Amino acid sequence: xxxxxxxxxxxxxxxxxxxxxxxxxxxxxxxxxxxxxxxxxxxxxxxxxxxxxxxxxxxxxxxxxxxxxxxxxxxxxxxxxxxxxxxxxxxxxxxxxxxxxxxxxxxxxxxxxxxxxxxxxxxxxxxxxxxxxxxxxxxxxxxxxxxxxxxxxxxxxxxxxxxxxxxxxxxxxxxxxxxxxxxxxxxxxxxxxxxxxxxxxxxxxxxxxxxxxxxxxxxxxxxxxxxxxxxxxxxxxxxxxxxxxxxxxxxxxxxxxxxxxxxxxxxxxxxxxxxxxxxxxxxxxxxxxxxxxxxxxxxxxxxxxxxxxxxxxxxxxxxxxxxxxxxxxxxxxxxxxxxxxxxxxxxxxxxxxxxxxxxxxxxxxxxxxxxxxxxxxxxxxxxxxxxxxxxxxxxxxxxxxxxxxxxxxxxxxxx
Ligand code: PMP
Numbered sequence: 001x002x003x004x005x006x007x008x009x010x011x012x013x014x015x016x017x018x019x020x021x022x023x024x025x026x027x028x029x030x031x032x033x034x035x036x037x038x039x040x041x042x043x044x045x046x047x048x049x050x051x052x053x054x055x056x057x058x059x060x061x062x063x064x065x066x067x068x069x070x071x072x073x074x075x076x077x078x079x080x081x082x083x084x085x086x087x088x089x090x091x092x093x094x095x096x097x098x099x100x101x102x103x104x105x106x107x108x109x110x111x112x113x114x115x116x117x118x119x120x121x122x123x124x125x126x127x128x129x130x131x132x133x134x135x136x137x138x139x140x141x142x143x144x145x146x147x148x149x150x151x152x153x154x155x156x157x158x159x160x161x162x163x164x165x166x167x168x169x170x171x172x173x174x175x176x177x178x179x180x181x182x183x184x185x186x187x188x189x190x191x192x193x194x195x196x197x198x199x200x201x202x203x204x205x206x207x208x209x210x211x212x213x214x215x216x217x218x219x220x221x222x223x224x225x226x227x228x229x230x231x232x233x234x235x236x237x238x239x240x241x242x243x244x245x246x247x248x249x250x251x252x253x254x255x256x257x258x259x260x261x262x263x264x265x266x267x268x269x270x271x272x273x274x275x276x277x278x279x280x281x282x283x284x285x286x287x288x289x290x291x292x293x294x295x296x297x298x299x300x301x302x303x304x305x306x307x308x309x310x311x312x313x314x315x316x317x318x319x320x321x322x323x324x325x326x327x328x329x330x331x332x333x334x335x336x337x338x339x340x341x342x343x344x345x346x347x348x349x350x351x352x353x354x355x356x357x358x359x360x361x362x363x364x365x366x367x368x369x370x371x372x373x374x375x376x377x378x379x380x381x382x383x384x385x386x387x388x389x390x391x392x393x394x395x396x397x398x399x400x401x402x403x404x405x406x407x408x409x410x411x412x413x414x415x
Contacts, residue, residue, distance in 0.1 A: 033353045034374060046078035046392035049369065066397045068370040068387050073344050074237060074317045075392030076267030076307040086268075089302030097295030102284070105295030113305040114272075120242040120308060121260075121274035122252040127283055128272045128304075130296050132233050132261030133157040135271030138287030139229070139259060141165045146195035147187060149180055153208065155231060158200050167198070174205075177216035184224050197226035203245040204234035207378050207386060209341020211245055218254040229257035234345060237265030238321070242312035262296075262304035265311060269300040317391040324389040324398050331402040332387075336415040346387040347373075348405070350414055356383035362408030368401050 029035040043050040048064045076082050089109050097105035110128060117126035129135040133156075140148070140161030148167045150158060153174045162169045170187065173179035180199065187197075199221045201212045214230060221228045235244030246255050257279065262270040273283060284290055311317065325344050332339050332348060340347045350356050356372035363370050363385070374383045389398065409415035 033357055039371070044078075046075040047390060047394070047397055065364070065367045065369045066393070066400060068368055068389060068393075068401055070388060070390065071234070071264035072267050073265045073321055073388065073390055074267065074307075074311060075390045076237075076265065076310060076317070078392070079267065079307070079310060081310055082267055082303050082306045085306035086299045086303040090299040093298035093302075095299065096297050099294060100291060101295040102291060107295075107298050107301075109298045109301045109305070110295060113301045113308075116305055116308055117272050118274055120247075120312065121258050122241070122243070122247065123258060123274035124277045125280040126272050126274040127280045127290065128262070128270050128296050128301065129287070129290055130270055130293055132231075132259075132263060132271035133160075134289035134293060135259055135261070135273060136231065137161040137164060138289030139257060139273050139283055140167075140198070140200070141288065142283050142286035143196075143198060143227075144286075145198040145227075147191065148198045148200055149183055149226070150200045151175065151202065151212065153205050154200055154202055155206055155233065158202070158231060162200070175210065175212050177213055177220050180217060181220045181223075184220060184226070188224065197221075197224060199226050199228045200231070201228075202231045202233070204232075204343050204345065206234055206345065207347060207373055207384070209343045209345030209347055209386075211342055214245060214251055214255065215249060218251060222254070227256040228254065229259060230255050232258060232260035233264055233271075234343070235265075236260035236262075237308065237311040238318060238344065242308050262300065262307075266304045266307040268303040268307060270296040270304060320393075321389065321391040324391070324393050324395075327395070327398050328387060328389055328401065331398075332405060335402075335406055335409065337405065337409065340384075344389065346389070347384045348387060349382055349384040351381055351383060353383045355412065355414060356385060358412055359385055359408055359414060362411065363404050366400075366404035366407065368404040370401075 041049045048066045050064055093107050093109055099105040114126045114128055118124060129138060136157035137160055141164050144165060145167045147170060148162050149170045149172055150162055151174055152171050170183045172183050199217060201217060203212055203214060218228055230246055232244030232246060239245065239248040241247055244260060246252055246258050256275055258274040260272055262268045321344055329339055329346055338349045340349055350359060353374045356374060360370060360372035370385045370387055372383060373386050378384060
């Protein structure tokens, strides 16, 4: 060692070969019609929003725009009962949990919510996490499976859970139990002994609005003793007992892990797992996104609990939602649009990215907010507008949406 300290002054001829190049990344995404930007919103109501006028340089306020792209399906984020429960918890318990649930962050609000979720999901016990994303990543990695069998259109948080778990991931064709059976048969022949297998599927697919054949998936999994985990993010609160598709189809005893979010029909924030007592004991010790993360904010927990109560007891919201769904589906179909899905999520598939972008922009000009969904969120050639009506939309809102689709689609030659 000479003891000579290297100069830190690289001078004007600095070598940039070890740096990053976000400029090229961003420029390529822009030229490929794939760049996404934040969409500022100032005021949000149960059916509409006020955005700053995109044309004004100063934050002048634009007209009210009807939101048809939120996951707040029952409008409960703006329900007065839910808002009152949120405020009360903030005052009595605090704005934040202050620590991990395992340290000092475990409040009565969390426990009451977990009891109610377990009841709604007809499970022994539930555990809440700070987001749905953290729930999937935490639960999958905590189980530490050897092999996961995952539907090809599962949500990104499931995909990331699989990646982080380091399990061998077998992706099977979308909603195809026969493809799953074939993959399992192959693994049985070629895989190792005593492997632990986990089957993962969304119940309602977020971008397609279609429903997984969960009973058939359980049939296949049971042949091999594999566990089944179902992501009910887009179904929780919309079916029997405030549950999801698992409740609608009475599959609680066959699905080992019911996962969901508090952030969609329940209008709050957070995620949950419902299952057996021992599953929850395992997760609260081993799920790193639970152990090493601050507990769900008590106001969010309290909001979700009240929203779950309203979703269970007040059927009017659900009836309004399904009436809006039917009216939109019929109207769009009769205009000649290709509308997929079997649930409250109505994907209007136009195919080309640029067409989807143009349609989304035209809808916005007509004060309807329903942006284009493009790859990588959906497969190439299936770009779409994903319409998500809410229980709080009036019939006039739905008709305004239909009129906007008619005018925009005709102008662009899409219908
Ligand atoms: N699973 C699915 C199917 C989802 O659609 C989402 C959110 N888009 C999540 C999980 C993640 O939930 P959260 O937004 O609460 O993190």
